[in-house]
Amino acid sequence: MLLLSILSLAATAIAAPRAIADCTRSVLEGATADYIAAQTAGSSAGIKALSTSLNYTENDKAATVATGILATALKIDHTKSTYDLTACATYTELIITDTKLPSVIGTQMRFTNGQVTKMQTLVTKKGDWLFDPASTLKWAKTEDWTTIPDAKRDTRAVIQAAADAYLDIFKDKTVKVPWGTPCDRLEGGSYTGKGTATDSCNVGIPNNIDLVNRRYVIDETLGTVDVFLSFGGPTGRPDSHEFRIESGKIRYVHTLTVMT
Known part of the structure; x- marks a missing residue:
C-alpha cells in the first residue's frame, strides 16, 4: 500500500503543471x-x-x-x-x-x-479593427485589474476554461460561457460597458468563426489570461483576447485584432 501511495503521488506530481524553478x-x-x-x-x-x-x-x-x-x-x-x-x-x-x-x-x-x-x-x-487609442486609454483607466485576495482566487484551470468557453462560442453557440454581471469588453477602442451593474459582454459575437492556435499567459494572482490566436482559422488574422476572471466569471475582456 505504501508503494502504491508513493507511486500515486509521483504520478500526480508529474501530471500537474508546476512552476519553473528559476522562474520567479x-x-x-x-x-x-x-x-x-x-x-x-x-x-x-x-x-x-x-x-x-x-x-x-x-x-x-x-x-x-x-x-x-x-x-x-x-x-x-x-x-x-x-x-x-x-x-x-x-x-x-x-x-x-x-x-x-x-x-x-x-x-x-x-x-x-x-x-x-x-x-x-x-x-x-490605424486601419485595424475598431482602432481608437484615445478611447482605449479612456476605458482601460477606469477598470480594476488589481491583485485578487488569496481566498477569492480562481485556479489556473478555471481561468483558462472561462477564456476558452468565450472563444469557443464564436464557433459553437451551444457553449456555456461563464458571463459575469457586470462584464465589460474593450474591443479596439469600442466599449460595451456603460458603468451599470447590468453591463454585459454577451453582445455582438459573430457566428461560425474558428479561433485557433491559442497561446496562453495565465496569472492567478490577477485572475487574468491573455490568449494570442489566429482569428478565422489557421491562416486567420493575428489577435489577442485578454480576460479578467472573478469568482469563475468573466469580468473584463480586452481584444486586439490586426487587419492591415
Whole structure:
C-alpha cells in the first residue's frame, strides 16, 4: 500500500503543471520593466534577459527586434502586465496616443533558464479593427485589474476554461460561457460597458468563426489570461483576447485584432 501511495503521488506530481524553478515573479517583473523601457527608448539593448537566439515575431510574421517596433521610440500612456510563473511567460499591453505613431500593442514573452527566448508582439494601428487609442486609454483607466485576495482566487484551470468557453462560442453557440454581471469588453477602442451593474459582454459575437492556435499567459494572482490566436482559422488574422476572471466569471475582456 505504501508503494502504491508513493507511486500515486509521483504520478500526480508529474501530471500537474508546476512552476519553473528559476522562474520567479521578480524575474518576470524585471524583464517586463526592461521591455517597457526599451520600447520607450526605441532600443532592445536594455532588455538584459534577451536571448541571443531569440525567436521574435510581429503580427505573427518572423521579424527582428532591430527592425521591428522595438526599434521605434514610443511615448507610452498606459501599461498593464501579467505574469505566468507556471509557463514562465508574461503579457504586456501598451497604449500609445501620441500622434506620431498612435498604436495599441500586446506582447507575450516566454522565458527559458531566465532568458527571453520567444517574443511575440501584436501592433495595432490605424486601419485595424475598431482602432481608437484615445478611447482605449479612456476605458482601460477606469477598470480594476488589481491583485485578487488569496481566498477569492480562481485556479489556473478555471481561468483558462472561462477564456476558452468565450472563444469557443464564436464557433459553437451551444457553449456555456461563464458571463459575469457586470462584464465589460474593450474591443479596439469600442466599449460595451456603460458603468451599470447590468453591463454585459454577451453582445455582438459573430457566428461560425474558428479561433485557433491559442497561446496562453495565465496569472492567478490577477485572475487574468491573455490568449494570442489566429482569428478565422489557421491562416486567420493575428489577435489577442485578454480576460479578467472573478469568482469563475468573466469580468473584463480586452481584444486586439490586426487587419492591415
